[in-house]
Amino acid sequence: MLIIGEKINGMFKNVREAIQTKNKSILQDIAKKQLEASAGVLDVNVGPASSEPLKDMQWMIETIREVTNVPLAIDTTKLDVMDKGLELSGEGAFLNSINGEEEKMDKFLPLAKKYNTKIIALTINKTGIPITPEGRVEIAANIVAKVMEHGIDTSGLYIDPVILPVNVAMEHSAAVLEALKQCPLLCDPPPKTILGLSNVSQGTNYRSLIDRTFLVMALASGLDAAIVNPLDKDLVDAMITAELLLGKNIYCDSFLDAYRRK
Numbered sequence: 013m014l015i016i017g018e019k020i021n022g023m024f025k026n027v028r029e030a031i032q033t034k035n036k037s038i039l040q041d042i043a044k045k046q047l048e049a050s051a052g053v054l055d056v057n058v059g060p061a062s063s064e065p066l067k068d069m070q071w072m073i074e075t076i077r078e079v080t081n082v083p084l085a086i087d088t089t090k091l092d093v094m095d096k097g098l099e100l101s102g103e104g105a106f107l108n109s110i111n112g113e114e115e116k117m118d119k120f121l122p123l124a125k126k127y128n129t130k131i132i133a134l135t136i137n138k139t140g141i142p143i144t145p146e147g148r149v150e151i152a153a154n155i156v157a158k159v160m161e162h163g164i165d166t167s168g169l170y171i172d173p174v175i176l177p178v179n180v181a182m183e184h185s186a187a188v189l190e191a192l193k194q195c196p197l198l199c200d201p202p203p204k205t206i207l208g209l210s211n212v213s214q215g216t217n218y219r220s221l222i223d224r225t226f227l228v229m230a231l232a233s234g235l236d237a238a239i240v241n242p243l244d245k246d247l248v249d250a251m252i253t254a255e256l257l258l259g260k261n262i263y264c265d266s267f268l269d270a271y272r273r274k
């Protein structure tokens with residue numbers, strides 16, 4: 013499974029302070045630690061409190077690029093920030109994210125084409141996030157159609173059926189698992205699936221336990237990629253073990269270490 017590290021996000025106090033004081037080493041440390049812990053992509057989000065998101069995104073990417081060339085997922089709802097972010101990221105970038113709103117797709121998809129990026133698309137439309145799996149898959153189908161209309165290959169599309177905190181939206185978690193199973197049936201080549209996993213445990217007392225349990229369930233439902241906290245070793249161990257049991261890795265007594273040395 014593709015792990016996208018979630019820790020470079022202005023939502024976290026240490027990142028917010030690093031941005032404000034232009035402290036490069038804090039950001040570079042978080043980048044390196046996530047990569048050592050098996051992340052293959054780094055999410056980059058200036059956070060909700062940024063008053064200069066364009067400048068902050070630029071500084072964050074330039075700072076990260078001093079220590080690694082790994083692909084970045086540019087996590088913003090602002091068109092100008094996305095454009096600059098993808099331009100500075102270079103190869104392998106993810107546009108995170110679009111949703112099922114037609115006008116927004118028409119604005120953002122040309123950027124995906126211009127910079128040849130992967131696309132993460134949330135199953136949200138003007139009326140919100142449907143509670144049922146069918147509602148989510150219907151939005152995913154509209155997204156697939158739009159992506160094709162823009163002449164973009166659907167194998168680079170990652171559908172995110174949006175997991176919400178289980179303490180306030182309990183009925184959503186089972187719907188997400190069912191949507192994960194159905195989305196690959198929408199077209200050929202099939203779209204991939206992704207989740208922002210840590211949403212599920214926000215505000216709960218057992219974050220790591222809830223995160224890793226849901227990750228294993230989602231993997232068994234076909235999940236291809238996840239935005240997670242890779243510094244949670246129990247979470248990564250659970251992921252590696254689930255992939256082993258799904259027949260995606262070969263068993264050896266040191267399978268956890270073997271995976272990490274790949």
Ligand code: THG
Pocket residue numbers: 018021023024025087108109132172174175207208209210211214215239
């Ligand atoms: N889908 C996609 N992208 C996403 C999300 C998604 N990007 C953002 C988010 N959701 C995924 N990233 C995070 C990052 C942090 C947390 C949750 C998801 C988190 N933060 C702590 C909290 O809110 O409790 C902050 C704690 C602190 O302040 O230190 O849990 O769903 N495509």
